[in-house]
Amino acid sequence: MKQLVVLSGKGGTGKTSISAALAFEIHQQLQQELVIIDADVDAANLALLYHPDVRMETIFVDAEVARIDDARCTACGICAETCRFDAVIPGTPYAIDPIACEGCAACTLVCPTQAISLQKEASGKWYVSQSPVGPMLHAELDPGGENSGKLVTLLKQQGTAASQENQAPIMLVDGPPGTGCPAIAACSGADLALLVTEPGLAAFLDLKRIHATAKHFNLPCVLCINKADINPSIKLQIMAWAAQENIPLIGEVDFDEQMLQCVLQGEIITQAYPLSKAARQIQALWPGVKTEFGL
Numbered sequence: 001m002k003q004l005v006v007l008s009g010k011g012g013t014g015k016t017s018i019s020a021a022l023a024f025e026i027h028q029q030l031q032q033e034l035v036i037i038d039a040d041v042d043a044a045n046l047a048l049l050y051h052p053d054v055r056m057e058t059i060f061v062d063a064e065v066a067r068i069d070d071a072r073c074t075a076c077g078i079c080a081e082t083c084r085f086d087a088v089i090p091g092t093p094y095a096i097d098p099i100a101c102e103g104c105a106a107c108t109l110v111c112p113t114q115a116i117s118l119q120k121e122a123s124g125k126w127y128v129s130q131s132p133v134g135p136m137l138h139a140e141l142d143p144g145g146e147n148s149g150k151l152v153t154l155l156k157q158q159g160t161a162a163s164q165e166n167q168a169p170i171m172l173v174d175g176p177p178g179t180g181c182p183a184i185a186a187c188s189g190a191d192l193a194l195l196v197t198e199p200g201l202a203a204f205l206d207l208k209r210i211h212a213t214a215k216h217f218n219l220p221c222v223l224c225i226n227k228a229d230i231n232p233s234i235k236l237q238i239m240a241w242a243a244q245e246n247i248p249l250i251g252e253v254d255f256d257e258q259m260l261q262c263v264l265q266g267e268i269i270t271q272a273y274p275l276s277k278a279a280r281q282i283q284a285l286w287p288g289v290k291t292e293f294g295l
Ligand code: SF4
Pocket: 068, 072, 073, 074, 075, 076, 077, 078, 079, 080, 093, 094, 110, 111, 112, 113, 114, 115, 116
């Protein structure tokens, strides 16, 4: 099984639309089920395009937060003085703000009556679903939920098991924006990163950041420039940088009203409008990926 992670370093580049459309094209070409993972657990939206049938829903329990045993609290206030995260709410008894609590345990050590303990807290849900192209793993982290990197790792472990079970040739991971823990977890174990950018200064800067992250983990990268025709001068700068960094440019996708329509209607362009310009340009990414995979 080959693992492709799609990254952008920034939201709003069209990464998820391209991931979904590319997965659909790969499925068409191989006539085999793939495994797809939405690793953007903080703002998952691949399911909005794939409308998968949820087969299993599991609570994600990972974060630890402090809890005060009211009966033991003497309202001395030592915990509030100790907490660096302003997570203790004064009162009689004192209480903990579970959103602000980082689970550092400092308060548990100073409480003179041992009224505070750390408890596991549910911070989201993860799902095993069936999409039109194969098994799909996705999740929803609660607002303020922690450990998104761990949740991405869990999805990828489940995805790897599903790939083995289904003998899926490809696992496609729609990565999260940014370069933090979830992005690093999304890169882990991948064979290739497809970097999706758009010709804008902010996107270019974030592209360089995510490429530096991928490079740090020795992850080979290929590049796709989305909305490639909207800013020719920055597009040329991106192309020059990619050439300098030895990142193969495997495709460009021009701005296409039908792509926009698909986002608004929750559709996948290679499925809904396979003959549109953008769909044909996304279909053309697969040979580039295939070559890099040595397939
Ligand atoms: S340190 Fe313990 S006893 Fe004091 S206010 Fe906090 S929970 Fe209550």
